[in-house]
Amino acid sequence: MAAALLRPRTLGFALLAVVLVIFPYLHGWPVFSAFISEFRTFNATMLAVWLLVVLSMNLLTGYSGQISLGHAAVVLVGAYTAGVLVDQLGVPLPLAILLAGVFTGIAGGVIIGLPAVRLAGPYLAIATFSLVITLPQILKMGGIRNWTNPSRGISIDAVQPPGLVDGFLDERQWLYYITMATAVFMTILAWNLVRSRIGRAFVALRDSEIAAEQMGINVPLYKALAFGISSFYAGIAGGLYFMVLAFVHPESLGFLDSILFLVAIVVGGLATILGSIFGAFFLTFQGELIDELATIIPEAEKLRGVIYGSLLIVVMILFPRGMAGFVQDLVRTLGRITAARRHGGLSSNPPAQDDTNGESDAQGR
Amino acid sequence: MLNVSDLHVAYGPVLAVRGISLTVPKGQIVALLGANGAGKSSTLRTISGLQRPTHGTIEFEGRRIDNIPAERIVQMGISQVPEGRQIFTDLTVMENLRLGAYTRRDGAGIKRDLDRTFTYFPVLGERRGQTAALLSGGEQQMLAIGRALMAKPSLLLLDEPSLGLAPMLVREIFRIVKAINEEEGLTILLVEQNANLALEIANEAYVLETGQVVLEGSAEELRGNEAVRRSYLGY
Amino acid sequence: MEAIGLAVAGYLDVVVLSTPPPPWEDPSLFAQQVLSGIASGSLFAILALAVVLIYRSTDVLNFGQGEMAMFTTFIAWSFMTQMPLWPAFFLTLLVAAAMGAALERLVLRPVEEAPVLNAVIVTLGLYTIFTGLALRVWGPLPKGFGPFTLDFLFFEIDLAGPVCAGEVCIGKLSVATFVAAVIIMALLFVLFQRTMLGLAMRATAQNRTASRLVGIPVGRMLSVGWGLSAAVGAVAGVFVAQNVGLSTGSLAAILIFAFAAAVLGGLDSPVGAIVGGLTIGVVRNLAGTYVPSEVGSVDLVVAFLLIVLVLMVRPTGIFGRRALRRV
Numbered sequence: 001m002a003a004a005l006l007r008p009r010t011l012g013f014a015l016l017a018v019v020l021v022i023f024p025y026l027h028g029w030p031v032f033s034a035f036i037s038e039f040r041t042f043n044a045t046m047l048a049v050w051l052l053v054v055l056s057m058n059l060l061t062g063y064s065g066q067i068s069l070g071h072a073a074v075v076l077v078g079a080y081t082a083g084v085l086v087d088q089l090g091v092p093l094p095l096a097i098l099l100a101g102v103f104t105g106i107a108g109g110v111i112i113g114l115p116a117v118r119l120a121g122p123y124l125a126i127a128t129f130s131l132v133i134t135l136p137q138i139l140k141m142g143g144i145r146n147w148t149n150p151s152r153g154i155s156i157d158a159v160q161p162p163g164l165v166d167g168f169l170d171e172r173q174w175l176y177y178i179t180m181a182t183a184v185f186m187t188i189l190a191w192n193l194v195r196s197r198i199g200r201a202f203v204a205l206r207d208s209e210i211a212a213e214q215m216g217i218n219v220p221l222y223k224a225l226a227f228g229i230s231s232f233y234a235g236i237a238g239g240l241y242f243m244v245l246a247f248v249h250p251e252s253l254g255f256l257d258s259i260l261f262l263v264a265i266v267v268g269g270l271a272t273i274l275g276s277i278f279g280a281f282f283l284t285f286q287g288e289l290i291d292e293l294a295t296i297i298p299e300a301e302k303l304r305g306v307i308y309g310s311l312l313i314v315v316m317i318l319f320p321r322g323m324a325g326f327v328q329d330l331v332r333t334l335g336r337i338t339a340a341r342r343h344g345g346l347s348s349n350p351p352a353q354d355d356t357n358g359e360s361d362a363q364g365r
Numbered sequence: 366m367l368n369v370s371d372l373h374v375a376y377g378p379v380l381a382v383r384g385i386s387l388t389v390p391k392g393q394i395v396a397l398l399g400a401n402g403a404g405k406s407s408t409l410r411t412i413s414g415l416q417r418p419t420h421g422t423i424e425f426e427g428r429r430i431d432n433i434p435a436e437r438i439v440q441m442g443i444s445q446v447p448e449g450r451q452i453f454t455d456l457t458v459m460e461n462l463r464l465g466a467y468t469r470r471d472g473a474g475i476k477r478d479l480d481r482t483f484t485y486f487p488v489l490g491e492r493r494g495q496t497a498a499l500l501s502g503g504e505q506q507m508l509a510i511g512r513a514l515m516a517k518p519s520l521l522l523l524d525e526p527s528l529g530l531a532p533m534l535v536r537e538i539f540r541i542v543k544a545i546n547e548e549e550g551l552t553i554l555l556v557e558q559n560a561n562l563a564l565e566i567a568n569e570a571y572v573l574e575t576g577q578v579v580l581e582g583s584a585e586e587l588r589g590n591e592a593v594r595r596s597y598l599g600y
Numbered sequence: 601m602e603a604i605g606l607a608v609a610g611y612l613d614v615v616v617l618s619t620p621p622p623p624w625e626d627p628s629l630f631a632q633q634v635l636s637g638i639a640s641g642s643l644f645a646i647l648a649l650a651v652v653l654i655y656r657s658t659d660v661l662n663f664g665q666g667e668m669a670m671f672t673t674f675i676a677w678s679f680m681t682q683m684p685l686w687p688a689f690f691l692t693l694l695v696a697a698a699m700g701a702a703l704e705r706l707v708l709r710p711v712e713e714a715p716v717l718n719a720v721i722v723t724l725g726l727y728t729i730f731t732g733l734a735l736r737v738w739g740p741l742p743k744g745f746g747p748f749t750l751d752f753l754f755f756e757i758d759l760a761g762p763v764c765a766g767e768v769c770i771g772k773l774s775v776a777t778f779v780a781a782v783i784i785m786a787l788l789f790v791l792f793q794r795t796m797l798g799l800a801m802r803a804t805a806q807n808r809t810a811s812r813l814v815g816i817p818v819g820r821m822l823s824v825g826w827g828l829s830a831a832v833g834a835v836a837g838v839f840v841a842q843n844v845g846l847s848t849g850s851l852a853a854i855l856i857f858a859f860a861a862a863v864l865g866g867l868d869s870p871v872g873a874i875v876g877g878l879t880i881g882v883v884r885n886l887a888g889t890y891v892p893s894e895v896g897s898v899d900l901v902v903a904f905l906l907i908v909l910v911l912m913v914r915p916t917g918i919f920g921r922r923a924l925r926r927v
């Protein structure tokens with residue numbers, strides 16, 4: 001038992017948990033203040049939001065193989081649902097976020113998922129593409145626009161920490177904790193999901209619908225389920241997005257964001273949780289990275305689109321398993337080296353099937 | 366005419382063919398027999414240039430062809446009727462046949478071969494304007510053979526023409542194949558699981574097991590061979 | 601993404617009356633709207649033809665189609681500052697074709713065997729690359745682009761201005777766009793149905809192994825498909841830019857309509873692309889006219905609904921025959 005607690009993985013997770021808890025205070029501590037500014041707390045909060053977005057996208061596209069170019073629209077629906085619930089109906093924000101997830105999940109599963117059951121890849125790509133292009137116009141239409149307020153969008157006052165913790169936490173830190181806690185919880189949930197029967201069914205129907213059907217998987221049901229679960233994640237992410245930025249507008253998220261989400265899952269690694277985490281880092285810091293690059297190469301700022309596009313293509317061609325694939329290979333190689341050193345090693349924990357179990361890359365068909 | 370020596374083929378880690386050597390003399394029908402997964406199709410695919418060998422050589426009419434792309438090999442005179450027929454289902458029968466002659470530029474010759482194909486397979490002539498997807502399995506097999514003939518090959522590779530067809534139809538197709546061989550002097554390398562039938566029309570045969578030749582000889586010898594009888598002929 | 605919404609709202613729309621009379625009371629308004637719908641529909645049709653061409657010959661849906669067209673139109677613009685119209689036009693077609701073929705070879709060939717998702721992702725990469733490059737090379741300001749005067753040796757046609765029959769008018773440019781769409785469709789029809797090259801391209805899209813076995817150089821066919829498509833896209837760009845001016849967003853803004861047109865026509869049928877394009881154009885215009893103004897603009901919504909409707913009811917479109925493959 002004690003030995004299990006000392007395993008590198010357990011230690012790693014413990015360390016990660018500690019870092020996540022103390023992170024918003026780090027900027028005030030002596031050594032760390034030198035390289036962590038207070039603004040990083042906001043970065044970390046957005047990272048949590050993007051993590052859910054990337055997970056949502058990865059569940060759908062990476063694991064289940066359903067192409068979505070409209071994911072920004074789904075997140076936007078989540079954000080707007082939360083916004084309208086708070087703004088028009090006075091629903092408390094946490095409940096509004098949860099409802100946004102549920103509503104988006106059901107809408108995504110039924111409105112997109114059920115029809116999508118019949119659609120092959122390219123057609124689905126067109127349908128979701130047209131959705132993300134059209135959504136802003138839908139949000140501006142008569143009848144709806146009284147709620148969505150397209151001219152100025154919906155804004156709320158920044159969330160205040162509750163009285164209980166007042167004094168220990170400022171707004172920013174409070175926002176960080178609730179967002180990050182949600183994201184961590186839902187990441188663990190997703191981790192379990194992809195290892196469950198449902199997750200394996202997703203992968204099976206991605207690899208071959210015909211084979212999946214022969215294995216007794218109810219293809220339409222699981223396809224709709226993939227859309228539903230993914231949309232639920234996107235809806236929660238949208239709700240949190242609204243909470244963190246305290247603002248939403250019909251053009252808050254659009255087609256280019258959809259492409260960015262795609263870049264995120266591809267660069268991070270399709271169909272892995274680890275890849276989703278990398279993808280979230282990418283989404284959070286890509287802007288800054290390019291700004292940083294622009295100080296070295298002045299052209300970089302103007303060539304943003306060229307950089308994203310090239311990244312997408314280069315990764316797709318050379319590293320179709322993304323950063324996660326790279327890391328997994330590295331871990332596996334190291335594992336093999338250590339195992340070889342131990343001369344055969346112990347059979348209880350063969351490195352090859354350690355944490356890559358159930359994580360499969362998109363090239364698997 | 367065709368000389369394969371010490372051929373090795375691998376799909377990533379999977380070794381499909383491990384050191385096959387075989388000879389196909391001009392004008393003969395040579396059968397390649399073996400159970401599922403023995404490496405028969407892999408051998409044909411490699412001869413056609415769809416697959417690169419990992420080791421070994423393939424010589425056709427005295428020239429090494431193991432490094433030549435598939436489209437050039439067709440031009441050199443080797444046509445394949447692939448496993449599972451692989452006809453162009455959305456195109457018409459006529460279009461399929463026209464594509465068979467893709468590498469040729471001799472209009473008159475193409476016309477002549479078209480007529481010849483229709484003589485061997487009259488049903489293709491009747492259905493020439495029809496979408497290939499609407500043909501029956503046997504007709505599709507005939508179309509696949511007809512398409513390969515349209516390239517005017519000197520060596521025809523046939524991969525399991527009996528696959529999924531009723532015994533009556535299979536007999537009919539084998540009869541035509543034999544007729545083409547005799548009337549045109551066309552050399553044929555025939556892959557079959559149905560050893561019985563194959564040995565009826567073949568002059569020589571090779572038996573493959575897990576990527577290696579385990580038996581070879583004239584068709585008569587193999588028909589008389591005890592082991593072959595037991596495992597492949599079923600009597 | 602604001603740019604897309606604005607650009608679409610900003611052109612091709614005829615003046616929307618506050619309360620338009622129903623068609624039976626003002627038939628000439630109706631006729632006028634149908635005609636202008638056909639005009640804008642011709643633009644969608646040409647871009648849809650480019651989409652269909654790639655899909656039909658390589659089985660890839662090119663989301664970068666609009667941006668590639670925009671990019672080549674900028675190239676045409678640059679050429680026109682150096683030389684007369686016709687040489688510039690044909691040189692552009694050549695450059696576009698070479699570019700398309702090169703792209704296929706360089707970035708699509710490597711993902712050829714991979715799942716369809718990978719190819720789609722690569723074309724999205726092309727989308728952002730071409731937008732970025734055009735911004736960098738030609739800047740964000742719109743460029744003046746036509747309408748041109750076409751010099752046919754013995755006579756000239758000035759594309760500016762309308763032709764009228766009674767009260768109903770249509771821009772000469774629109775007529776030219778329509779004619780161009782029909783000519784391209786006819787050429788493609790002949791290519792695919794009457795030539796060996798076209799037949800080989802169709803075969804390649806369908807079954808690569810079988811194509812190689814009959815001796816078709818598959819790689820070359822894929823490159824030709826992309827090259828042709830890029831050239832058709834360039835024509836689309838040239839006409840769109842004459843209608844709405846040339847800027848980085850002008851083609852992206854109509855890509856959704858081109859897709860709607862292609863889907864309606866069945867994605868693999870040139871005739872379908874034209875009919876689909878005209879239908880989308882007309883429906884979109886009529887909706888713009890007769891949907892009450894309180895509802896707001898609905899052009900995108902119309903395209904979206906048409907796409908969804910077609911995909912639900914008849915996923916192979918009106919003219920498409922091909923069964924869906926490569927899920």
Ligand SMILES: Nc1ncnc2c1ncn2[C@@H]1O[C@H](COP(=O)(O)OP(=O)(O)OP(=O)(O)O)[C@@H](O)[C@H]1O
Pocket residue numbers: 376379380381382399400401402403404405406407408448558
């Ligand atoms: N594309 C491929 N990728 C990986 N392995 C393959 C591939 N094609 C064939 N194999 C493997 O190579 C071996 C030989 O296959 P091959 O198709 O040549 O056999 P065959 O004798 O034609 O069998 P059958 O009678 O079933 O057609 C088999 O073990 C098969 O699983």
Ligand SMILES: [Mg+2]
Pocket residue numbers: 405406407448524525
């Ligand atoms: Mg076989």
